[in-house]
Amino acid sequence: MTYLQMNRQELEKEREKLEKEYSRIEQKHLRLDMSRGKPSPQQLDLSNPMLDCIDSKSDFRDKSGFDLRNYGILDGFAEIRELMGSLIGAAPEQVIVGGSSSLNMMYDAICRGFTHGMLGGNGPWCKEKNLKFLCPVPGYDRHFAITEFFGFEMIQVDMTPQGPDMDQVEKLVSSDPAIKGIWCVPKYSNPQGYCYSDDTVRRMARLKPAAGDFRIFWDNAYCVHHLTEEETPILNILEECEKAGNPNLVLEFASTSKLTFPGAGVAILAASKENVSWIKKQLSFQTIGCDKLNMLRHLRFFQDLDGVRAHMKRHAALLKPKFDLVVNTLHQNLDGVGIGSWTEPKGGYFITFTTPEGCAARTVDLCKQAGVVLTEAGATHPLHHDPKDNTIRLAPSYPSLQELAQAMEVFCICVRLAAVEQLLG
């Protein structure tokens, strides 16, 4: 019997039972965190050998003979641009290698648009009024935070299992020159784990924006982060934009944050040659160049794309059982209860759980009181406001399997309790 089919008495009995279970877990004084997409210590251990790839006796030169210990090379040396480009199918000349954070490269790209303007625009965005940005929801809180910080009005677009609702996107982008961009996580999206369909990617590439400086911010954060043997492919947006006669439409981002070490990896921006040349000119005022020794360390560790793939299989071996545990626990506890649905991604770092409307914040609160920290409710929406209050992002990567089992037990009790409470009014 689903909760919706229960009468008041049955619901009250259910609440009583759940409250007892809740009291029992409260007394365990748990301290579990599944709030962020952090790799586990065991995953980090996989990359420790990278730290042996450079030592005091290494040859520090790139193929051209350049001493990578010294100043120079704004955009990264050729071999690292080739390796990093291969993750997303970009040619070396389409790649700018930055520091350790792709999020920082996205911030910088928006910021340069704001202070100086994008290729094809009418100058700095800060001189324009009513800047707008499209935000597929649910999405990534740190994306939304950047556009919030720069004062963009964030227009929500619905996510579907095939990607953003392209009818909405096309209509908005073609009619309003104040819309300067759209946030996209095309593969194993944050937080649902959806992959954009070929049709979605092609429609993105064929957009006819009213603004000449509109850009798709294509955060390919999980480009090689498969959980299963079935490596869901997505179309190459750089190629599709080129084919569509829109080569400058997209700025693509990726990093090794979840390949090697978060915060100590290598990040890239990839784009058309014309965009790259425009950006490098601006970038030359920002810095002399980023950490080339860390680039060399990554290059020597991975060697090539095959090295990356082999490494990512080791990550998957650690991550897959965690995703399986979450999904199985949800099935065991919630199948037939009728109070929620969830995604079952084949890659990435997140699962999205959809509660009955109005129950997400309460569920997250109940979990927190019981010692299980989830991503804050609302974080998946611009301005931290989830209008239906029904979206919860689950991040299974960091806790151990044992901790995760405990956390998911707590979660299932809390989501049921929140739902019953609501039904009882």
Add this chain to the structure above:
Amino acid sequence: MTYLQMNRQELEKEREKLEKEYSRIEQKHLRLDMSRGKPSPQQLDLSNPMLDCIDSKSDFRDKSGFDLRNYGILDGFAEIRELMGSLIGAAPEQVIVGGSSSLNMMYDAICRGFTHGMLGGNGPWCKEKNLKFLCPVPGYDRHFAITEFFGFEMIQVDMTPQGPDMDQVEKLVSSDPAIKGIWCVPKYSNPQGYCYSDDTVRRMARLKPAAGDFRIFWDNAYCVHHLTEEETPILNILEECEKAGNPNLVLEFASTSKLTFPGAGVAILAASKENVSWIKKQLSFQTIGCDKLNMLRHLRFFQDLDGVRAHMKRHAALLKPKFDLVVNTLHQNLDGVGIGSWTEPKGGYFITFTTPEGCAARTVDLCKQAGVVLTEAGATHPLHHDPKDNTIRLAPSYPSLQELAQAMEVFCICVRLAAVEQLLG
């Protein structure tokens, strides 16, 4: 006899002699570069052992137990803030550790002022008109490039051996709220190698700016970069500002670029607690955090300030003979010729040579044609315009002693030739 004392015939004879010497060196087809303040390969070798300070078997936790391989810690962990702060006499809580480039941290600080505003101001600078910035000249080209990029009118202030002319600075800063900052390299200044006197530092700290968001950009790039046993001290600007009741007046910058590896070092911003708190709030939109493993590598290598000092003595042992060679060659070739003067710094990376007015660009050109690349003439001034065309920055660090001897021979011939040419009209 100085050139000024020569008659036309004598000058023509001198030119003929110099032209012969110039032809002789042209035929050597030299390819020497003393254009940038790059450490030599031998200097870089000094820091190679740092790369052994972290390997796959290391303990990656800071004192608090935080795993530095993972996401987190926006401003750097406590021990690295302590070590980096010790370079400039800043307390750990005054320090934000950034990525590998202090130049990037300066760009970012200006940029955040432009997009969002500084503590004490009236909002984003991009909303104000006629932004201005004080530029002591000669100065550092990359500083001036940043303020040029953001459209500041750059007001030149004269440098003296004691620092910027404070009469000019005080008058300008106190009267014009459009003036938002001043570029300073207080110790072994770029390009003259001057150290600000106690009086200069105190007057800086006591400035009463018309703009509430005026900031001294205190680029302490050469804070521990002494060439001699006599380690010229400068007053601690953070302390002086505090004493003067102006704690928020200064943003100080430093890095290990010329301690360990340029581009792969550790950079900091230091400021009052109030500034730090303001900046960290803004910074949280830019990134999750910088490369903490590289910070750990630096910490384990240096241990403490004594470790830094010992390391810098090894740099000085390599650099001092080069500075001596330059200065000695200038004395040998130009004493009594009356066509130039030069600084003789006790630290830093540069020597400034002052030619007769109108001779700097020609000298640099002649050197270039003879295969010796110097810093572009004009680079020491905003917009690359040296009004007297008499400033040349010499950077002795990168070439070997043998190369430097050749380069300086070429330089002395070129500066004499340019001077004779000018006198002959």
